[in-house]
Amino acid sequence: MPQLFRPYADTVARSVLVAIVVVPVLGIAIAYWVSASEYTTGQSTFVDQPVPFSHAHHVGGLGLDCRYCHTGVEVSPVAGIPPTHTCMTCHSQLYTQAAMLAPVRESLANDRPIHWNKVNRLPDYVYFDHSIHVAKGIGCTTCHGSVASMPLMRQAAPLTMGWCLDCHRNPAPNIRPRSAMFDPSWNFPDDQAERGIILAHQYLHNKHLADCSVCHR
Amino acid sequence: MSKHAKSSGDIRRGEPPLEFDLDRRSALRLFVGGVAAALTSCGKPPEEIVPYVQIPERETPGLPLQFATALPLAGYGRGVIVTSVEGRPIKVNGNPRHPASLGSTDLYGEAAILSLYDPDRSKAPYSSKRIQSWSSLEAALRPRLDRHRTKQGEGLALLTGRITSPTLLAQIEALTKAMPLMRWYRYEPVDDDAVRGGAMLAFGQAATMLPRFRDARVVLALDADPIGFGPEQVRFAREIIEARRPRAPDESLRLYAVEPDWSLTGALADHRLALQPERIRNVAIEIARTLGAGLEEPGLPEEASQFAKTVAADLSARRGAALVLAGPRQPADVQALCHWINAQLLGPADFIAPVDRVATGHSESLRSLASEVRVGGIETLIVIGANPIYDAPGDIGFGDTVARVPFAVHIGCYRDETAERCTWHAPLTHVLEGWSDIRSFDGTASIIQPLIRPLYDSRDVHQILAMLQGELSASSLDIVRNTWKTAGGNDWDGWWRQTLQDGVVPNTASGKISLPEPRLPQVAPAAPAENYTLILSPDPSLFDGSMANNAWLQECAKPFTRQVWGNALHLAEADAHDLGMTDGDVVQLKRGEATLEAAIFVRPGQATRVISTTLGYGRTHAGSIGSGVGFDIYRLRQADTPWLSANVTISKTGRRENLLRTQHFFELEGEAEELQPRLTLADFAKGNRGDFKLNAPDANLPTLYPAPQYDTYEWAMAIDVSACIGCNACVVACQAENNVPVVGPEEIANGRDMHWLRIDDYVVDGRPGFTPMPCMHCEHAPCEPVCPVAASIHDSEGLNLQVYNRCVGTRFCESNCPYKVRRFNFFGYADGQEYANLGAEITKAVFNPDVSVRSRGVMEKCTYCVQRISGARREAEKEGRNVREGEVVTACQAACPTQAINLGNLSDPKANIHSLRTDARSYALLGNLGTRPRTTYLAHVRNPNPDFGKARR
Amino acid sequence: MTMVTTINLDAATEESRWTLPQARGLEAANASIAAPLLERNRWNWLIWWIAFAASLAGSIVFFIAIYLIFSRGIGIWGVNTTIVWGFAIANYVWWIGIGNAGTLISAMLLLMRQPWRASTNRFAEAMTLFAAAIAGIFPIIHLGRPLYFYWLMPYPNTMHLWPQWRSALIWDFWAILSYILFSIIFWYVGLIPDFATLRDRARTKAPALIYGALALGWRGSAQHWHAYEVLHLALACLGVPLVVSLHSVVGMDFATSLMPGWQETIFPPYFVVGAMYSGFAMVVCLAALVRWGFRLEGLITIAHFNVMAKVMLMASIVMGLSYATEWFTAWYGGERADRGLLAFEFTGTYAPMFCTLLLCNVVIPQAFWFSPIRRSIATVFAIAVLINIGMWLERILIVWNTLSHDYTPSMWRQFLPTVWDWLTTFGSFAFFVLLYLVFVRLVPVVSMHEVRKLIAQEGPR
């Protein structure tokens, strides 16, 4: 009577048995890797705009203050995108013919708003308030990155819940003095560890920043 | 899950947010509405941010604005302050400065915001079965008007509702000056003809009585419902509850009620007698006799006469603080008799000249219009903001009347029943869209200012009137400003700005008038009615039916029956037993030729031989929400006695109907009374809390769990049950504030509903009582440990959170909630599977951007308006301080006319909430379960007359 | 170690035997069990095909229903604001109950050294496996957002969130998962020697290869058998506590709440007994069908039905006792809600169903006191079916009664099942039948090596 299986069948059988255990574990690992990857979070992807507005030029070059355009940032949950009029305060004199700025001029002419594309996107059920962060020593660049060096705007942080939580659980490393809030070139000092703790003492009253109700309503 | 319309819907898809054409101001406001949301919306497809071209003054994207204005009810104004976000009005709040609001609202006011965004609103002029333009209407109208003008207005008639707007009155006056023979008719379904007649009869001149409940200690309501639904509700309810706050028994107002069916006043009363409406006059006579009136002895059943005698004694004992009120159902002579009685009692009441200056009665006016039409005296009829085809009394036969008018124009917010029968219809603006002014029931005038540009191609009344006067492009702002030109004094602009800000025109309240001694009318007693009597009242949720297309109101459960999406005939228990009928039996009503088929509810505590029901249903052209819901009782209404028709016969049809209600069990017995304990002032006065077996909030049962650590904030709510009149204002306020979806009649029939705040309607010893039921935010919340994903979780301020975006929908929390206050989205009620037209883009504009719109499959519930708490906390933190007492006010609390609801911070030792929790009346609902609720109650307290036997309470 | 052999049956009398003469002899046993799998042509499969078609149709309906639940939402069920749980939970508890019996029978009887286990454990364990798998479907489709069911697992995520371990539903999740995987291992280990037999009896290549692969190269050497017995017995020892814990947890889904009629310390044991009860009833039904379908009269004998009837009798008495205890504590505790619920059970909306369940679970099974009824397959089968119905009623009523009539009268409502409730219920049953029909075509319904051993012990005729 002939052999039913050849010797290599044993190897196959063993590897199948191993795979039964390994494959699911590997699957979960890969799934997590993908969900955390920039592909999913959209981090550091550039978004092109109807008008290629350059923060590098306006902030880095001309040194405009963030609040010149984002007027709501200190009082409102929404930092605010500048109305066409704000652009035209300068561009009614400068580059009045630049093709690049045509959409802006049209917007003003036909009284139709410019449709910008969003860069930093949070889910609807997350209630983010710019004003409170600014008031509590979280500077613009902490989340938005060094916009002064961004020709086109990109999302600087992963903006995942975990990322938010890291800071909400331990804000000290990210708190800067109120004086430096809108300084695009601000770098944290080497002794931020100590300074942060002191600033946290000064600025923060709410010890429960990890409560669900802080962000979800 | 989307925060509101723009974010989830249109902007993401790059369409314009609303499907009507936009002009800059309103459009951009609505566009930018998207910004706040768009900034926080999710999903892969690219999103847009759409900024302003130019920012309107005072506007900061993301911050709400408040504007004071006023809303009409039956023609009288109620002052409100409307919250608007990026140009979208989203919430109506009370105006503390306004006498008819005192900072609170009623359900109609709260619901007005939804009507604004009603997709069924009329959007353009309409005639001969097609959409028309205003210009063509004007073209059609001009020659006729010219003809009328040459004939001094002969053949031209104007029909409106009750008008208290000084500007509009002035305009009409001007019009009549120009055309003396023009007729102005006016009809308001919720009239007060009898009350007026009573004053005439008693004083020989028109006058409106304003009771001063704060000074009253004994009040007898004869078929009167001062705290019932209407323009005075908020004010009167506040005053009565103030006067009733538990003090020494003789210090606090005692309320008697004699009424045929249940009214809110009857439910609140310390003693109530159910009596046929005809025989209520006999009680009045009985009382008048004890005060020395030479009237013939009325025959009253033993119980009733006993009642009358005791009340009379109590009344005369409190001379100077005693008051007798007669309701609109009672004929003029009874009203007059009450005036006489009050005069004898020196009752605390003021009299003012009627705010509605037109003397002729409403039905009377309508009838004369009808007869005028029949004799062909009217060629052009212009109906403004009224819907007589639907709500005229049936015996006037108004429908065929209008058909005979050669040229009838209807101008209203909806293409309603009347619009369908008129030659022309044109859209009227919503009250939040245009300039106007209005007087409240006490004469106080308010300026109505627009919150948003008209959404559709509509015009407001003033523009219409101007059009009739021949000026086509008039701005109603100018017209209104004109009216008040004289008022301002020097710095007029400052005065105007201040007035707009306050929402009240200073010192416009009608002054008291002095009246002669009331004559004693010769009132003959009435014999008991042979047949059934049909009595009507404004509907607790739809009022007169003009708001029938408002889903919030349709799904607002009526007191006593908890019925939604429909009305019913109410029948006394004894009668139902005799006729062998039960809830849901369809019967036929017959009065003369008029018949009607409708289902019944059996109502314990209603007078026998009385069939009661409410107006406002059976609309045929209300819109996709309101059409075909319930039955239309106007058809059986009589012009001369609008609120009651005698000699009605009732017979079974054998059919049954499933009446929709959100509560099915009402009677509480024995231990169950712990759910709504009732105390009397007497035992309360002597009482130490031990006597009333209440679960004191802080008598916490022993536990193995660690004591919770709270620092700055620990929120808690206390609800005074004896202050709750069951008016539902809180319910609708909560719905508006928290984006609570409507589920619709089919889902109600499936036993599903979404109200975060419900009112439990319990009957103990035959007396109904109301308990508002928000989430209890239990310290040891049963819902939390059972949630497998921590979507139901406690936060460090003691709130029991529901994290919608974490919820997977096991519903374990609701099944383990002893209070059953959690609500589950079995379908996407607000998220793609909306009822009827509620999914329309425009309707999404009503959403509060600070509250997540819940998607299908997640649990939701009362949050103590956590968005308001968070907002206040963030503001405080920006200023480096703690949230102050009174800075956080929940929507229900703000709405409550009687201030029965209080939210406070237990960590603040000075907070008022402490006293409310330690009050002797304070109890924790089902506290014996060890849930340690944060919402606690103050027990219901009555102030019965000791002379009454304990038997009759 | 030598546990089975300790029962010395060499002198076994005809009564004490668990096989009939025609089945005795190793070859006879092997043949009667293996033939349906290897010599298909010798069998008439008409009835099988009919059953297969029917159950396939039913299963398709089941999956259509599930699709609708995913696309339209669980609103298509009768669940409402007050009675937020319905058929899904009842079906889940019922199936899990059935899923318990297989392992109970095979493990517990193994530990108790019951020789009659030999011819029943295989198809009972298969039943366990399928029932548990189907039970596992219900908690998922019952979710409002079923696609997020994996949030019950502690997996690495960018939200930094974890499951809430205090919830009985998490316990459920792990208990079911562990139980299903465990049962698969237990079942497969028992199958290895039989696969070897099939490998060696196969006349054609394909089955030989498949069964051969599944047999892992089993040679039946002394060393194999020794390791096999050690493992099998150890698994049995673990299986019993696992099964008990599993249905205790299901009981705790209710008992850890504070609802009247749920918050009862008796629930875990009472659920375990209930599970064993319905499970045994289902085993009886399957035993009768398998016996008839594969002509296994020689191996599954009247004696088997007799003894299983006795077990059911015992269980029915315990159930009756549990009900009585519930009623007594509700009354004696004097809590308003508990007493109210008690009254509602007997007089309320669902009273007729409640009486039916008492009849099916407690009264009728008392017939098993009489030997003739125990020894007639027809009666045992009929009563077993009734018990299964009764147990389903019990589960749905546990959900309905409490939720329809708890602390807050203002929210008392009643449950009106929709067509989808019924379709998911019967659909799941059809799916079970489908799985079972496939099983009997591919796997020996009776454990051949255990039967061989039994025969060897019982000695020659």
Add this chain to the structure above:
Amino acid sequence: MTHLLLVEFADESRFAEAARCARSMRYRLIDAYTPYPVEQVFELFEHRDSRIRPAMFAGGVAMAAVAYGLEYYSAVVDYPYDSGGRPLDAWPAFMLVPFATGILLAAVCGFVMFLFETGLPKLSDPVFAVDGFERVSQDRFVLALEPPGEQDRQRAAEFLKSVGATAVREVER
């Protein structure tokens, strides 16, 4: 390369008897193949105690410890929150998951160890090539002996006949 002498018997008693004699007659028993476990024969082979149960115990305990550790870490260390006022480390509620998963892993370890001890999977083995070996899994009992030397083949043959062997084959392995 070694050889095996496969001696086949028709029933258990003869087979067991043969094994015992063979043993007493100093034949080296290498293995036995049977259709169902025959313990007393197994006793005749030199063997060490099975490590299956220790493996299961170790696996189970380890898994339980890991599970509880995970619960503790997630609920107390990583994201502590108030759930119904319960303590963070709600150990009574944390018991079941370690229990269930512990048993599961015990089973897995047991199975793995079983494979180790039996050397399975071994799909191809020389004995499968032997004619009639397929009946070992059905109704035949086979004793595997070390083949005797040339000189006493005769004696062995007689002996095997005397104990009732139905067939004797030799296989190379």
